[in-house]
Amino acid sequence: MxxxxxxxxDQIVTQEYxxxxxxxxxxxxAPMGLSEDTVRFISAKKNEPEWMLAWRxxxxxxWLKMEEPNxxxxxxxxxxxxxxxxxxxxxxxxxxxxxxxxxxxxxKTFEKLGISLQEQKRLxxxxxxxxxxxxxxxxxxxxxxxxxxxxxxxxxxxxHEHPELVKKYIGSVVPQTDNYFAALNSAVFSDxxxxxxxxxxxxxxxxxxxxxxxxxxxxxxxRTLIIADDDSYVSYLEGCTAPMRDEHQLHxxxxxxxxxxxxxxxxxxxxNWYPGDKDGKGGIYNFVTKRGICEGNNAKISWTQxxxxxxxxxxxxxxxxxxxxxxxEFFSVAVTNNAQIAxxxxxxxxIGKNTKSRIVSKGISAGKSHNSYRGLVKINKKADxxxxxxxxxxxxxxxxxxxxxxPYIEVNNNTATLEHExxxxxxxxxxxxxxxxxxxxxxxxxxxxxxxxxxxxxxQLPMEFAVEAQxxxxxxxxxxxx
Amino acid sequence: xxxLEQIKSDFNLYTAQASDDHFSRLRKEAFAAFEQLGIPTxxxxxxxxxxxxxxxxxxxxxxxVSNLDADSLIKAGVLNTIESNKLVFVNGCLFPELSVWxxxxxxxxxxxxxxxxxxxxSIFDAHFGKYINFSKDGLLALNTALMSDGAFVFVPEGxxxxxxxxxxxxxxxxxxxxxxxxxxxxIIEKNASASIIExxxxxxxxxxxxxxxxxxxxxxxxxxxxxxxxRAAGNTYHTNYTQLHQLANTNINQVTLTxxxxxxxxxxxxxxxxxxxxxxxxxxxxxxxxxxxDNHSRVDxxxxxxxxDEKYKGILKDEATAVFNGKIVVHEDAQKTNAYQRNQNIxxxxxxxxxxxxxxxxxxxxxxxxxxxxxxxxDEEPMFYLRSRGISEQEARRLLLNAxxxxxxxxxxxxELVAILESEIERKL
Numbered sequence: 001m002x003x004x005x006x007x008x009x010d011q012i013v014t015q016e017y018x019x020x021x022x023x024x025x026x027x028x029x030a031p032m033g034l035s036e037d038t039v040r041f042i043s044a045k046k047n048e049p050e051w052m053l054a055w056r057x058x059x060x061x062x063w064l065k066m067e068e069p070n071x072x073x074x075x076x077x078x079x080x081x082x083x084x085x086x087x088x089x090x091x092x093x094x095x096x097x098x099x100x101x102x103x104x105x106x107x108k109t110f111e112k113l114g115i116s117l118q119e120q121k122r123l124x125x126x127x128x129x130x131x132x133x134x135x136x137x138x139x140x141x142x143x144x145x146x147x148x149x150x151x152x153x154x155x156x157x158x159x160h161e162h163p164e165l166v167k168k169y170i171g172s173v174v175p176q177t178d179n180y181f182a183a184l185n186s187a188v189f190s191d192x193x194x195x196x197x198x199x200x201x202x203x204x205x206x207x208x209x210x211x212x213x214x215x216x217x218x219x220x221x222x223r224t225l226i227i228a229d230d231d232s233y234v235s236y237l238e239g240c241t242a243p244m245r246d247e248h249q250l251h252x253x254x255x256x257x258x259x260x261x262x263x264x265x266x267x268x269x270x271x272n273w274y275p276g277d278k279d280g281k282g283g284i285y286n287f288v289t290k291r292g293i294c295e296g297n298n299a300k301i302s303w304t305q306x307x308x309x310x311x312x313x314x315x316x317x318x319x320x321x322x323x324x325x326x327x328x329e330f331f332s333v334a335v336t337n338n339a340q341i342a343x344x345x346x347x348x349x350x351i352g353k354n355t356k357s358r359i360v361s362k363g364i365s366a367g368k369s370h371n372s373y374r375g376l377v378k379i380n381k382k383a384d385x386x387x388x389x390x391x392x393x394x395x396x397x398x399x400x401x402x403x404x405x406x407p408y409i410e411v412n413n414n415t416a417t418l419e420h421e422x423x424x425x426x427x428x429x430x431x432x433x434x435x436x437x438x439x440x441x442x443x444x445x446x447x448x449x450x451x452x453x454x455x456x457x458x459x460q461l462p463m464e465f466a467v468e469a470q471x472x473x474x475x476x477x478x479x480x481x482x
Numbered sequence: 483x484x485x486l487e488q489i490k491s492d493f494n495l496y497t498a499q500a501s502d503d504h505f506s507r508l509r510k511e512a513f514a515a516f517e518q519l520g521i522p523t524x525x526x527x528x529x530x531x532x533x534x535x536x537x538x539x540x541x542x543x544x545x546x547v548s549n550l551d552a553d554s555l556i557k558a559g560v561l562n563t564i565e566s567n568k569l570v571f572v573n574g575c576l577f578p579e580l581s582v583w584x585x586x587x588x589x590x591x592x593x594x595x596x597x598x599x600x601x602x603x604s605i606f607d608a609h610f611g612k613y614i615n616f617s618k619d620g621l622l623a624l625n626t627a628l629m630s631d632g633a634f635v636f637v638p639e640g641x642x643x644x645x646x647x648x649x650x651x652x653x654x655x656x657x658x659x660x661x662x663x664x665x666x667x668x669i670i671e672k673n674a675s676a677s678i679i680e681x682x683x684x685x686x687x688x689x690x691x692x693x694x695x696x697x698x699x700x701x702x703x704x705x706x707x708x709x710x711x712x713r714a715a716g717n718t719y720h721t722n723y724t725q726l727h728q729l730a731n732t733n734i735n736q737v738t739l740t741x742x743x744x745x746x747x748x749x750x751x752x753x754x755x756x757x758x759x760x761x762x763x764x765x766x767x768x769x770x771x772x773x774x775x776d777n778h779s780r781v782d783x784x785x786x787x788x789x790x791d792e793k794y795k796g797i798l799k800d801e802a803t804a805v806f807n808g809k810i811v812v813h814e815d816a817q818k819t820n821a822y823q824r825n826q827n828i829x830x831x832x833x834x835x836x837x838x839x840x841x842x843x844x845x846x847x848x849x850x851x852x853x854x855x856x857x858x859x860x861d862e863e864p865m866f867y868l869r870s871r872g873i874s875e876q877e878a879r880r881l882l883l884n885a886x887x888x889x890x891x892x893x894x895x896x897x898e899l900v901a902i903l904e905s906e907i908e909r910k911l
Contacts, residue, residue, distance in 0.1 A: 411836045
């Protein structure tokens, strides 16, 4: 590699995470650390009904008995749960009715992130729920959605306005006791989005939640619950960023999806938490539990994720295919650079007859990073005629990174047909050479090749997001060759 | 006495008469490791699907006493029609009457492990226990601490075995339940070559538990054909740990056929510690009834320019369960690695279970690695093709299944053995 190329690369490597600013805003926080009082404090802050507090405490007591998982193939410094602030919220006095009442400082923050809540009012297409640290700030397009009968609000609001729905569905897909981080989330979750699509309704616009961690020493624990009733359809997007801080911050979210008969849920994530600096200092631990259930026949759940941020990503969006003829899909692009670690994949549990699942996972590792696909496809005894197709491809850029695949396939029914394919290879030198011949620089060539490599997944994203995701891929890989 | 108490008392008996040399110190270390690790449980990720609890209920003896004579042993499955060197072990002890020696090259040493320790102690000490790490594997530690006898094979620099060597292990569980731990040490030095068959058989109605460890060293430019034929019918539990340590420019062709056995777990570990190695790993398993077969393999590409190809195929009948876990690890320096891995399964009954886990762990960038797994029934298209040419459904099935299985059996380069095995495969199908 020539000197000029190295120079350009150096320049880009030092380029900083562009969402790394902080917002100065008056905050209200829970005392540091975790105890039963913390749980009670959060519940009281949210003015929650008694059953919710009981539910949280049950999760907390179970969590105390659990141990942090240690089966992963990477190490991270142990998290001290007493050094985390479990609740942080911008101070606001009264319930807001319109965007005009939101603290302008907050609106500015979201504007800076490219999510203009004001603009949303004018541009149709996407309804946004903005979550700042632990609480939901504003939800746009509420009225228009209400006309169709769609409920899109923060989960704390839903607890008051639609308690029967929340009570029925919360914890139905990811129980409080599911795993260490899900139990923690169940005990201390502060807010999140709640979506309910009534029978026969096709949600008229994309729903979107934007998560932002701002305060120092906090953890973000949000909980999203999406219910699509019979014959309905919804497409939901989430995005996230965080400021640059030297210490690691924990993000342990839970997402639950319920799709009833003939319903379809499309869930897309573009995750861009702060990944830490190039030596791995700081960054977000993204330990998330995401699971959907195809409760009724012919239901469909589709997960699409573009993971570019976080120091460590550890998540497995899953589908329980309970209804006959139901479909689960998982499309993933995970890009890691510098010292990042991504351990992600999916679980497809086939229970109903003629259930289908498709997994397409693309991992790109550069720098000193490690990228793993870990997934499970399980065909239960009664899941006649199940079909799965899995493809996981890894691309390696540079000789210090790693790419790993850990697929688990468990089949208890002989009518199942499963295929699993995986490949790992280096970024093609001939492809780079071909681009160079045509005057395309190294960085741009890599960006082109990577985008082509991921195309299958990026095509699944709603248009607005696909553009953002493509740019993000280019940014994350900047400086990866050298 | 429980199984573990019995192991403990066996070890105390051993230590009481052991001298204080390197070998016995190693065994003491291994036993300490075993006491820490115990028999693996399903809590361990590597043993998630393989439950050894039921075997520990048994009341085993470790004595190698057997009433079988040479004729009944031949009937039991010493494949004496195949022209080969032979070592026969019954219940873990050498049965000299059936040993056959065809080689003329006197530099080649083949004998029981116990004898090798006396007669060829310098070779023995240089290699024994050097390629395995028992600190993480309870069964490996247990075998090292309490091994019965086994084969010792030394093919020195430039020598070649003219005929294959067949190591037959016969378990005679006619009189009582039996626990034995065969241990083989195979050393193929620089520029040498050998072909080795491990043949496992069992007779008798009692339960037997056989915990085998093979340590194989393959020196520079050497080549090895290594076949494992598991046909131990009856109430048999069989665990087999085979470690192959390869230096540069070596060729290994390894085939594992699991045709019988109530409960079988194979651990196959290739460590390519030199450039330009070629390693081929093939396997076939045909469990029926309530049989359980678990094939765990790990291929370590530690140096650049190595090639490995792995293909395991299974046909599952009745309530059988099979596990495949293949792992390719490409180390940091191992550029220009080519590694392939496939696992194909046919489920013939809806009560059969297969758990497969093909894994890649890659730490180098200039590599080509692929893995694939398929699970399904017989392909409809070839079936239709055969039917359309007037072949009955039953016959067409037979043809297709045999073709599926023969793909692996053919990797064995000893035609007489292939013929025997193919007819056994056909019988089983």
